[in-house]
Amino acid sequence: MKLKIPGVPQATVLRRYTPGQPLVDGPVLSLPPGGAIAEGLSKILERAGVSGSGESQGGASQRWAAIIFDATGIRDVAGLSTLHGSIAPAFRYLRPSGRLIIFGTPPEDSAEPERAAAQRALDGFVRSAGKEARLGTTANLVYVADGAESGLESTLRFFLSGRSAYVDGQVVRLRAAKPTPTADWAHPLKGRVAVVTGAARGIGAAIAEILARDGAQVVVMDMPAQGAALAEVANRVGGTAFQVDITSKEAPAHIGAYLTDRHEGADIFVHNAGITRDRSLVNMPADQWASVLAVNLDAQLRINDALLHENVLHPGSRVICISSTSGIAGNRGQTNYAASKAGIIGMVQAMAPEMARREMTINAVAPGFIETAMTKAMPFATREIGRRINSLNQGGLPVDVAETVAWLGQPGTGGVNGEVIRVCGQSILGA
Ligand SMILES: NC(=O)c1ccc[n+]([C@@H]2O[C@H](COP(=O)([O-])OP(=O)(O)OC[C@H]3O[C@@H](n4cnc5c(N)ncnc54)[C@H](O)[C@@H]3O)[C@@H](O)[C@H]2O)c1
Structure with a gap:
């Protein structure tokens, strides 16, 4: 149970996904009309049964569930004023747990400095809007590369829905990938074999x-x-259990053989197992350093190697590696843990091109403060600070990390590869 602390605002209860829930709980404002990917976006909204769209439907003062802004056509500084002019009037009317989702094009893909500058400007805009938003509203940016437009649906649905409740201030790149239609959006992982360590x-x-x-x-x-x-x-999940210490020498081969023999391979592999052994650098015994690096990083490298080498993963597979905001920002007493979690990001980025060649993806999910047994054991003051130093003014739940993993695991999310998604409520650490 959370304590009420005098003078400290109570956190908003976030809208989280439950099966059968509509994608959004109100009309969506799509801006500006006639943007380069606007038509594709509105078709997705139509299919999802989402109402509302242009300003004509009630003007800026509607209680919008979400604002979607197609900024892909912005090429210069003058163009950025439409961003301010259109979003500012509607932003205050977002419902609790509202969504601001901006679409741009990757700045690094542009050879024109002014266009690259204007597109990169979206990054600062979204992160600041996320910090100004209230009542559980999130702001995220999706850069859509040339040719990636047909792969938008799973990502738009994720960011609109309650599945992304604790994902805030994130910038995701979507690249062209083999289109994979999703037949049933309530069960997008149907027919897939998923492994979780x-x-x-x-x-x-x-x-x-x-x-x-x-x-x-x-x-x-x-x-x-x-x-x-x-x-x-x-x-509980109607699945199968396999007992293994992932650091053992034989683990990669045993895991590969088990998956091949029992399940004819796998489609999703989630490297979640991890440990902490916190100590300041000068007081850290060598065995604590070694055990954290062995579980959190070396095991992932060795297992990935075996999975690819033995062709355990099918084309279309998704590998998702749990990192941490500690691996991005660093954390006192966690030189070993932060090194291991930063190492995961290095591995993901280096493997992404090879995974793309195999029609697979690999991504990292970096949780911030999540309410678990581990964080429950923290001293009161450290815990209260940890859970409040983010834009949503609260800790996340394990389900928030899980929803992000599930989105990255979808067949339709093939355009997201080599990315790091923080599930941290836009923590001020590692921003
Ligand atoms: N809880 C948080 O706030 C938080 C924040 C950022 C990142 N993370 C990361 O999320 C992941 C899960 O964290 P959690 O809080 O649920 O931790 P947890 O300690 O509750 O669970 C970790 C699980 O990994 C298993 N494990 C450890 N070593 C293993 C090994 N050698 N072989 C097989 N399994 C092993 C443990 O038995 C345990 O069941 C970890 O990678 C952690 O670093 C957690």
């Missing part, structure tokens, strides 16, 4: 549950010592 409890167990809810057949993995808890999770 460290799934006996906490965030891993939540990931297993959400992947199963979305239709995947789930294989949960954890240490033999966690066998009973792991079996319980497997039963």
Whole structure:
């Protein structure tokens, strides 16, 4: 239970996804009319049964559930004024847990300095809007590369819906990828085999549950010592359990053989198992350094190697690696942990081109402060500060990390590759 602290504002209860819930809980304002990808966006909204669109439907003062702004056509500084002129009047009328989603083109893809500048300006705009937003509203930016327009749907749906409740101030790049239609948006992972390491409890167990809810057949993995808890999770999600210490020498080969023999391979692999052994650098024993690097980083590298080498992953596969905002911002007492979590980002970025060649993706999810047994054990003051230093003024839940993993796991999310998505409510750390 959270305590009320005098003088400290209470956090808004975020709108989180439940099956059957509409994508948004009100009309969506789409701006500006006639933008380069506006037609594609409005077709997606139509298919999703979302009402509203241009300013004519009630003007700026409607209680909008979301504002979608197509900024892909902005090429210069003057063009940026439309961003201010159109969004500012409607922004104050967003409903609680509202959404501001801006679409641009990757600045680095432009050879024209002014166009690149104008597109990069969107980044600062969105992050600032996220910090000004109130009542659970989030602001995110999607850069859509040339040829990636047909792969927008899973990403637009994710950012509009309650699935992205704790994803705020993020910038995602969408690149051209083989189009993969999704037949059933309530079960986008139907027919996929998904593996989650460290799934006996906490965030891993939540990931297993959400992947199963979305239709995947789930294989949960954890240490033999966690066998009973792991079996319980497997039963809950109608999946299978495989006990393995991912740091053992044989683990990569055993995991590969198990998946090939029992499931004819896998489509989603979530590297979630992780440990902390916090100590200041000068007081850190060598074994604490080594164990954190072994579980959090080396095991992921060795398992990925085996999965690709033994062709365990099918074309269209998704590998998702759990990093941490500590790996982006650094954290006192966590030189080992932050090094391991930053290392994951290096691995993801280096593997992305090879994964694309195989029609696969690899991405990192970096959680911020998540309400788990680990954060519950923190001293009161550290915990209260940790959970409040973000734009949403609260900690996230394991399900928020799980929803992000599930979006990256979708067949239709093939355009997102080599990215790092923070699930941190726009924490001021690692921004
Ligand atoms: N809780 C947070 O706020 C937070 C924030 C950022 C990142 N993360 C990351 O999210 C992931 C899950 O965190 P959590 O809070 O649920 O942790 P947790 O300690 O509750 O669960 C981790 C699981 O990994 C398993 N595991 C550890 N070593 C293993 C090994 N050698 N082989 C197989 N399984 C092993 C554990 O048995 C445990 O079930 C971790 O990678 C963690 O670093 C958590």
